[in-house]
Amino acid sequence: MTKKEFAFEQGETVLCFHGPLLYEAKILKTDWRVLDPPHGDEGPLYLVHYRGWKQTWDEWVPESRALKMNEVNLAKQASLKESYPGKKKTVPKTTSSGESSNRGKNRSKDTSVDKEEEYIKRPEIKIPIPDTLKVQLVDDWENITKHQQLVPLPRTPSVAQILDMYKDSKKEKKSKSDEIFQEVLAGIKAYFDKCLGNILLYRFERQQYVDIRKKYVGKEDSEIYGAEHLLRLFVQFPSLIAHTQMDQDAINALRENLVDMLKWMQKNHKDLILSEYENASPAYMSIVKS
Structure with missing residues (x-):
């Protein structure tokens, strides 16, 4: 029988992977569970709360996703953030004498805090995932992070093709909100192309992404990846929408269409x-390990 040893303690502050980046998190609970049901392998799990995130993002994570809070891992966090696609570097403003302007820096920091507090106070946006697709998401995570398998690319149908298929399935149903429907589909595609390389990939898939982008230079991510990665986007949508300036009516319309598409995908x-x-x-495997 495996000895129950926990690398982290309840109440400890750690760095935890969420997508490709590391975030500061607090361990709320620890547990010892079956990690790999088919094989009966057991191991430690940790319920973590990400600093500055709503409680709905609290989740149970395996030990492999958590790192000790120390100088080495903080440097790793900074390195990953620096290499994060789309990250903009900021240049400190200087006065005529060449000195840094602390006033601008403080204002920027205050603005960031205000935005974070505004985000936390926003109402929750619930997008229920059908049970069949929840199981797929769990299997997807296990296949890649535990079994070190990959989704063969390019996928057929691709995300772009799936959106067209869903659109065709709704042709017979005439609706006054057809324009909104078109905008939602265009928005899903745009979000997918923007988010895939940033927040939708597991660490083990990053090299595959680098390789596939070199091979299909003229194609968008939505023309290469399929439903497996599209489902991950739906999980992220509540957080993505919360960071927009959409009014409640627009959010309700978007949510209604997203829920309907998930039901169609389940079917x-x-x-x-x-x-x-x-x-x-x-x-x-050799490249990833190196």
Whole structure:
């Protein structure tokens, strides 16, 4: 029987992976559970709360996603943030004498705090994921992070094709809100292309992303990836929407369309989602480990 040893304690502050980046988090609870049901492997799990995030983002994570709060790992956090795609570097403002303007720096810091508090106070946006698709999300995580498998790319149908298929399924139903429907589909595609390389990939998939982008230079991510990664976007949508300036009516309309599309994906999941992932090649494993 495996000895129950926890690397982290309840109440401890750690750095935790959420997507490709590391965030400061507090361990609320610890538990010892079956991590890999088919094989019966047990291990430690930690309920974490991300600093500055709403409680709805609290989640149970395996030990592999948490790191000790120390100088080495803080440097790793900074390095990942610096290499985060789309990150803009800021240049400190200076006075005519060449000195840094602390007033501007403080104002910027105050603005960031205000924005964070405003985000936390915003009402929750719930987008329920159907049970069948929840199971897929769990399987997806296990296939990649535990079994070190990959989604074979390019996928058919791709995200772009899936959106067209969903659009075609609604042609017979004439609606006064058809313009909103078109905007939602265009928005999903735009969000996917913007977010995939930033927040939708697991660490083990990053090298695959680098390789596939070199191979298909003229294509968008939504033309290469499929339903497996699209589902991850739906999980992130509540946070993404909360950071927009959309009014409540617009949010309600968007939520209604997203929920309907998820129901459609559940109904057609056998045609949209892979039944088996592929094993990573020895060459790929060597690159990832190095």
